[in-house]
Amino acid sequence: MRGKPDxxxxxxxxxxxxxxxxxxxxxxxxxRVIDDVLAELDGELDAMYSGIGRPSVPPEQLLKAxxxxxxxxxxxxxxxxxxxxxxxxxxWFLDLAIDAKAFDPTTFTKNRDRLLDAEIADRxxxxxxxxxxxxxxxxxxxxxxxxxxxxxxASHKSFKPNHDDTDDDExxxxxxxxxxxxxxxxxxxxxxxxxxxxxxxxxxxxxxLARKGNTAARLCYAGHLLMENRNALIIDAELTAADGYxxxxxxxxxxxxxxxxxxxxxxxxxxxxxxxxxxxECRDLxxxxxxxxxxxxxxxxxxxxxxxHPGHKISQRVRPRIEEPFGWxxxxxxxxxxxxxxxxxxxxxFLLTTATYNILRITALDASTT
Numbered sequence: 183m184r185g186k187p188d189x190x191x192x193x194x195x196x197x198x199x200x201x202x203x204x205x206x207x208x209x210x211x212x213x214r215v216i217d218d219v220l221a222e223l224d225g226e227l228d229a230m231y232s233g234i235g236r237p238s239v240p241p242e243q244l245l246k247a248x249x250x251x252x253x254x255x256x257x258x259x260x261x262x263x264x265x266x267x268x269x270x271x272x273x274w275f276l277d278l279a280i281d282a283k284a285f286d287p288t289t290f291t292k293n294r295d296r297l298l299d300a301e302i303a304d305r306x307x308x309x310x311x312x313x314x315x316x317x318x319x320x321x322x323x324x325x326x327x328x329x330x331x332x333x334x335x336a337s338h339k340s341f342k343p344n345h346d347d348t349d350d351d352e353x354x355x356x357x358x359x360x361x362x363x364x365x366x367x368x369x370x371x372x373x374x375x376x377x378x379x380x381x382x383x384x385x386x387x388x389x390x391l392a393r394k395g396n397t398a399a400r401l402c403y404a405g406h407l408l409m410e411n412r413n414a415l416i417i418d419a420e421l422t423a424a425d426g427y428x429x430x431x432x433x434x435x436x437x438x439x440x441x442x443x444x445x446x447x448x449x450x451x452x453x454x455x456x457x458x459x460x461x462x463e464c465r466d467l468x469x470x471x472x473x474x475x476x477x478x479x480x481x482x483x484x485x486x487x488x489x490x491h492p493g494h495k496i497s498q499r500v501r502p503r504i505e506e507p508f509g510w511x512x513x514x515x516x517x518x519x520x521x522x523x524x525x526x527x528x529x530x531x532f533l534l535t536t537a538t539y540n541i542l543r544i545t546a547l548d549a550s551t552t
Contacts, residue, residue, distance in 0.1 A: 324412070324497065388524055390403075409504045
């Protein structure tokens with residue numbers, strides 16, 4: 183007999199989201215790691231709020247939502263909240279009931295400054311690294327460093343001379359009161375000299391014009407990662423202005439944040455780090471620079487005393503793995519073009535997205551060892 187859809191609604195049901203997620207689903211392992219991280223941050227999260235007043239959306243749900251947005255390539259907070267209304271896996275991950283309504287997208291906006299002031303992104307990332315350290319997945323001796331450009335949420339049209347006070351919201355006129363176009367008028371800057379010293383973006387003043395190789399220059403920020411070489415986990419991350427010198431300077435800062443020890447460490451890097459200043463500062467920190475020698479029309483800052491050791495070849499063989507998290511952040515994480523304005527907001531996003539990548543690596547390593 184042919185069946186027919188049963189459109190009768192159930193009056194009462196005992197079904198929960200826990201019953202709907204398969205027991206062997208990979209996201210269960212991911213949530214266990216995140217729950218351990220959030221339990222460690224409970225004191226910091228509690229200090230952000232007053233003891234009286236109306237209860238807010240739990241900050242744990244906002245952090246978990248940010249992780250889901252990175253894992254499922256959800257571009258905006260509004261799109262996430264729309265999906266949260268009908269995606270039961272998302273509700274399970276955020277500890278919401280089946281009939282619970284999604285919170286408003288402006289909840290992210292209203293709580294972003296609070297999370298920034300409490301440095302929750304830094305603490306969340308550090309707690310994830312501690313989870314990897316407790317599992318002995320992290321090497322304390324051998325590292326790799328690299329940087330990349332992340333396109334800012336600003337266009338070339340917003341890159342104007344410093345003395346130009348024209349308001350983008352005002353329509354252009356021909357000088358006699360006649361309008362010549364709306365806000366998004368055609369702009370021809372071909373042949374005009376444009377630099378970060380004479381121009382700035384009116385959309386995101388902290389974004390700088392930068393490029394790598396022979397690519398076109400764009401308004402960007404610079405993302406930096408410090409990777410340990412055992413399991414390719416990220417142990418430090420930073421987002422800075424793309425001023426052309428940030429890669430080497432930030433690499434030194436991240437190496438300096440490592441716990442001091444008497445035993446020497448190694449750091450692998452590409453040819454862009456082969457400078458006398460970077461090599462000297464690494465050695466001052468007790469780190470042997472295993473950089474790729476740059477011998478094209480110049481002399482390398484390292485010589486056979488470094489390159490003759492097998493460790494240099496091993497470091498250079500492992501170093502390309504640092505491109506994997508950069509690729510994941512730009513594609514899956516949605517960081518090819520940043521979604522916020524200002525360095526601090528984008529830095530917090532970069533740290534949380536990098537922490538999400540680490541969580542996925544930790545759960546994969548957990549699965550391979552059990």
